[in-house]
Amino acid sequence: MNPAEPPQPPRRPTMADVAAAAGVSRALVSIVIRGAEGASDATRRRVLQAAKDLGYRPDTRARLLRSSRTRLIGVVFNVTEPYHAELVELLYEAAAAERYAITLSATGPRRGEREAVESLLDLGVEAAVVIAPTSPTAELAALPVPVVSMLRAPGGGAVASVASDEAAGIRLAMDHLHGLGHRRIAHLDGGAAVGSAARRTAYLAWMADAGEAAQVIPGGPLESDGSRAAAMLLASMGRPPAGAGREGNTQAGHATYAGHGGTASGAPGAPTAVVVFNDRSALGALDTFRRAGLGVPGELSVVGYDNSRMARLEHINLTSIGQDGPALAAAAVRSAAARIAGAAAEDVVIPPSLEPGGTTARLTPPGR
Amino acid sequence: MNPAEPPQPPRRPTMADVAAAAGVSRALVSIVIRGAEGASDATRRRVLQAAKDLGYRPDTRARLLRSSRTRLIGVVFNVTEPYHAELVELLYEAAAAERYAITLSATGPRRGEREAVESLLDLGVEAAVVIAPTSPTAELAALPVPVVSMLRAPGGGAVASVASDEAAGIRLAMDHLHGLGHRRIAHLDGGAAVGSAARRTAYLAWMADAGEAAQVIPGGPLESDGSRAAAMLLASMGRPPAGAGREGNTQAGHATYAGHGGTASGAPGAPTAVVVFNDRSALGALDTFRRAGLGVPGELSVVGYDNSRMARLEHINLTSIGQDGPALAAAAVRSAAARIAGAAAEDVVIPPSLEPGGTTARLTPPGR
DNA sequence: ACAGACTACTAGATCGATCTAGACACGGTG
DNA sequence: CACCGTGTCTAGATCGATCTAGTAGTCTGT
Numbered sequence: 001m002n003p004a005e006p007p008q009p010p011r012r013p014t015m016a017d018v019a020a021a022a023g024v025s026r027a028l029v030s031i032v033i034r035g036a037e038g039a040s041d042a043t044r045r046r047v048l049q050a051a052k053d054l055g056y057r058p059d060t061r062a063r064l065l066r067s068s069r070t071r072l073i074g075v076v077f078n079v080t081e082p083y084h085a086e087l088v089e090l091l092y093e094a095a096a097a098e099r100y101a102i103t104l105s106a107t108g109p110r111r112g113e114r115e116a117v118e119s120l121l122d123l124g125v126e127a128a129v130v131i132a133p134t135s136p137t138a139e140l141a142a143l144p145v146p147v148v149s150m151l152r153a154p155g156g157g158a159v160a161s162v163a164s165d166e167a168a169g170i171r172l173a174m175d176h177l178h179g180l181g182h183r184r185i186a187h188l189d190g191g192a193a194v195g196s197a198a199r200r201t202a203y204l205a206w207m208a209d210a211g212e213a214a215q216v217i218p219g220g221p222l223e224s225d226g227s228r229a230a231a232m233l234l235a236s237m238g239r240p241p242a243g244a245g246r247e248g249n250t251q252a253g254h255a256t257y258a259g260h261g262g263t264a265s266g267a268p269g270a271p272t273a274v275v276v277f278n279d280r281s282a283l284g285a286l287d288t289f290r291r292a293g294l295g296v297p298g299e300l301s302v303v304g305y306d307n308s309r310m311a312r313l314e315h316i317n318l319t320s321i322g323q324d325g326p327a328l329a330a331a332a333v334r335s336a337a338a339r340i341a342g343a344a345a346e347d348v349v350i351p352p353s354l355e356p357g358g359t360t361a362r363l364t365p366p367g368r
Numbered sequence: 369m370n371p372a373e374p375p376q377p378p379r380r381p382t383m384a385d386v387a388a389a390a391g392v393s394r395a396l397v398s399i400v401i402r403g404a405e406g407a408s409d410a411t412r413r414r415v416l417q418a419a420k421d422l423g424y425r426p427d428t429r430a431r432l433l434r435s436s437r438t439r440l441i442g443v444v445f446n447v448t449e450p451y452h453a454e455l456v457e458l459l460y461e462a463a464a465a466e467r468y469a470i471t472l473s474a475t476g477p478r479r480g481e482r483e484a485v486e487s488l489l490d491l492g493v494e495a496a497v498v499i500a501p502t503s504p505t506a507e508l509a510a511l512p513v514p515v516v517s518m519l520r521a522p523g524g525g526a527v528a529s530v531a532s533d534e535a536a537g538i539r540l541a542m543d544h545l546h547g548l549g550h551r552r553i554a555h556l557d558g559g560a561a562v563g564s565a566a567r568r569t570a571y572l573a574w575m576a577d578a579g580e581a582a583q584v585i586p587g588g589p590l591e592s593d594g595s596r597a598a599a600m601l602l603a604s605m606g607r608p609p610a611g612a613g614r615e616g617n618t619q620a621g622h623a624t625y626a627g628h629g630g631t632a633s634g635a636p637g638a639p640t641a642v643v644v645f646n647d648r649s650a651l652g653a654l655d656t657f658r659r660a661g662l663g664v665p666g667e668l669s670v671v672g673y674d675n676s677r678m679a680r681l682e683h684i685n686l687t688s689i690g691q692d693g694p695a696l697a698a699a700a701v702r703s704a705a706a707r708i709a710g711a712a713a714e715d716v717v718i719p720p721s722l723e724p725g726g727t728t729a730r731l732t733p734p735g736r
Numbered sequence: 737a738c739a740g741a742c743t744a745c746t747a748g749a750t751c752g753a754t755c756t757a758g759a760c761a762c763g764g765t766g
Numbered sequence: 767c768a769c770c771g772t773g774t775c776t777a778g779a780t781c782g783a784t785c786t787a788g789t790a791g792t793c794t795g796t
Contacts, residue, residue: 062753430783
C-alpha cells in the first residue's frame with residue numbers, strides 16, 4: 001500500500017533473491033543449484049526449497065557468460081532433411097544423458113553452414129556437431145571449438161566423425177538381394193550428395209566380385225531424383241513409363257501396363273532388383289515404378305537406405321538399411337565430450353543393419 | 369621469446385581489444401557495432417576496421433545478458449513435422465528482415481512443449497513463436513513473454529495467433545471440385561490434430577449448403593492415418609483394398625483391380641472426390657488408392673492441404689490448399705515484434721490459395 | 737561574449753551468474 | 767595448548783557486453 005512502491009514489476013527471481021530467502025550467500029546458492037560439492041545436506045534442502053518457493057530458474061545467459069564450462073553442444077542440421085530431424089531428436093536425449101545441453105542452428109537454402117556454425121560459437125558452445133557437413137574438413141577443423149561431423153565419411157583425423165559403415169550397408173543390401181535369388185541388381189545413386197560416392201563404390205565392388213554387370217543410374221538425394229532415375233531405368237528396360245502426355249502425368253496411371261502378369265519383364269538382362277541411395281529417393285522411385293505398372297516387389301525388388309521414419313510407415317514398409325540413429329547420436333555426443341575433455345579426434349563407425357520390409361521378395365524363376 | 373609469457377592462448381578478441389586497437393573507449397565500440405547513433409563517420413570507420421582486423425565478433429551471451437532488448441525471438445517447432453521445418457526456414461528470413469534473431473527449440477516424442485519454451489525463456493527471448501501449439505491457450509498466455517501461436521485457430525485474444533483461414537481453404541477445395549463436376553465428395557479428417565475440427569466443420573457446412581450427403585472418414589495427420597482412412601473409404605465403396613494377406617501387403621499390388629476401366633466404380637453414391645486433412649495424410653491415402661487399382665484422378669480426385677514441398681514434388685503433384693508460408697512467417701514475426709513493442713494480441717488470418725496439381729480432374733459422366 | 741543546444745566521446749555501474757581466495761568452526765594430534 | 771585438516775560458507779572479482787550520466791568541444795543566435 002506504500003505509494004512509493006513500484007506498481008508490480010514481476011521481475012524474474014535471481015540467485016540473490018533465493019540467497020536472501022534462504023539466508024545464505026549467493027555463492028552457496030550457486031553451489032547448490034549446480035549440484036557442486038561444498039554445502040551441507042541441511043542447507044542444500046533449505047536452498048532448494050527457497051528456490052522452488054520463488055519459482056527460481058537459473059538464467060542461461062549469465063551462466064553461459066561466466067562459466068568456463070558451458071556444457072553446451074551446438075548442432076547444425078539441414079532443416080529440409082527429415083532424417084536430420086530424427087537425429088536432432090535423438091541428440092537431445094543423448095546429450096541429456098551426458099549432462100550436456102543442446103542448441104540448434106539450422107541450415108537451409110538461404111542459410112549457410114558457416115553462418116549457422118558461427119551463430120553457435122557466439123553463444124559459447126563447447127563443441128559443434130554438424131550433420132552431413134558440406135564444408136571441407138579443413139574449414140571445420142579450423143574452428144575454435146572441436147567439431148564432430150555426422151553421416152559423412154571419415155575425413156582424415158582433423159575432425160572427429162561419426163558415420164555408419166556405408167560400404168557394409170550396401171553389402172548388406174546386396175547380400176540380402178542375392179540371398180533372395182537376385183543377380184541383376186541396379187543402383188540408383190545419390191549424385192553429389194554426402195555419402196553417395198562411398199555407396200556407389202561399394203556397389204560396384206560387390207558386383208565386380210560377383211562377376212555381374214553393374215548398372216548405375218545417376219540420381220540424387222530427393223524424391224524427385226529417385227523418380228527421375230526410376231524413369232531412366234524403366235526406359236533402359238524397354239518399358240515406357242506411365243502416361244504419355246505432359247499435363248496428364250498421373251492420369252489413368254498404371255492401368256495401362258497392369259496386365260503384364262507376374263515376372264521377368266522387358267529386355268533380357270533387365271535388373272530384377274535395385275538398391276537406391278536413400279529412402280527419400282527410393283520413395284520417389286517406388287512411386288514411378290508402381291505407376292508404370294511394375295509390381296514391387298513382384299517384378300522388381302527395391303532397397304532404400306536410412307531406415308527413416310517414413311520408410312517404416314506401414315503402408316510403405318520399405319526394405320532399408322538402417323543407420324542405428326540412437327547409436328549415432330550417442331557416439332556423436334560422446335565424441336564431442338571426449339574432444340572437449342582434450343582427447344584427439346577419432347572416427348567412429350557404426351555398423352548398419354538391414355531392416356526387412358515389403359519391397360523385396362524372392363525372385364520368381366523366369367521360365368516357370 | 370619472453371619465457372614468462374603464456375604459450376599461446378588464442379583468446380577470442382573482445383570489445384576491449386577492439387577499443388584499444390582503435391584508440392577509443394569500449395562504450396564507443398559498442399555504439400559502432402550496434403549501429404547506434406552517437407559516433408562520427410570517421411571513428412565509425414576506424415572502429416569497424418579495427419574490429420575486422422582483429423576478427424572481432426560480438427559475444428552473444430554477454431549481449432543477451434546485459435541488453436534490455438535482446439532482439440531474440442524463440443521458435444518452438446515439432447522436429448518430426450516437415451511442414452514446420454519449412455516454416456522455420458521462412459521464419460529465419462522474416463526475422464532477419466525485422467532485425468530480429470531466431471533461436472530454435474524442438475519438441476518431439478520425448479521433449480514437451482513446456483520444456484522447449486522454458487529453455488527459450490532462460491535464454492532471454494523477447495517473444496516466443498509456437499508452431500501448432502498443443503498447450504491450452506491459457507497456459508501460453510501465462511508465460512512471461514508474449515506468445516504468437518502459428519497454425520492454430522485464434523484462441524480468444526490472450527495469445528496472438530497467425531493462421532490461415534481454414535474454412536476458406538476447405539471452401540476453395542470444395543469449389544474447385546464442384547467446378548470440375550464433382551458432387552459426392554468425402555472428407556478424410558485429421559482426427560485430434562490441430563486444425564482438424566475447423567476443417568471438418570467447414571466441410572460439413574459446405575456439403576449442407578450444397579444439399580449433398582456428407583461423408584467424413586476419421587483419419588489423422590500422418591501418412592499412415594491417411595492410408596488407413598483410405599482403406600476405410602474403399603471398404604465403404606464396396607471395393608476391397610489391394611492384397612489380401614497380412615505379410616503380402618504390397619505384393620502384386622494394384623494389378624488385381626487394374627482392369628476395371630475408367631470411371632464411376634463401386635456402390636452407387638460412392639464419392640468421386642476426397643478432400644484430405646493435410647498433405648501427409650493425402651500422400652498415404654493416394655498410395656492406398658492407387659494400390660487398390662483406383663485411378664487418381666481418373667476415378668477419384670484428391671485434394672490435400674498445406675501445399676508442402678512434398679506435395680510439389682513433380683512426381684506427386686498433389687492438388688493442395690496452400691497456406692502461403694512466407695506470409696505466415698512474416699506475419700508471425702511482425703506480430704511478435706508488435707507485442708514486444710506493447711501492442712495487444714491480435715489474430716492474423718492469412719487467406720489460403722488453391723494450388724492445382726495432377727490429382728484432380730473433371731468428372732467423366734458415368735453413363736458415357 | 738555567453739547561454740543553450742547539439743555532437744562526440746568516456747568512466748563506471750550493471751546484467752546474473754561462476755569462480756577464487758579466504759574466513760570460521762570444529763575435531764583430532766603431538 | 768598450538769597446530770593442522772576438513773567441511774561449510776562468504777566477500778568480492780569477473781565474464782563481455784550495454785546503459786546511464788556526465789564531460790569536453792563546437793555551433794548558434796542574440
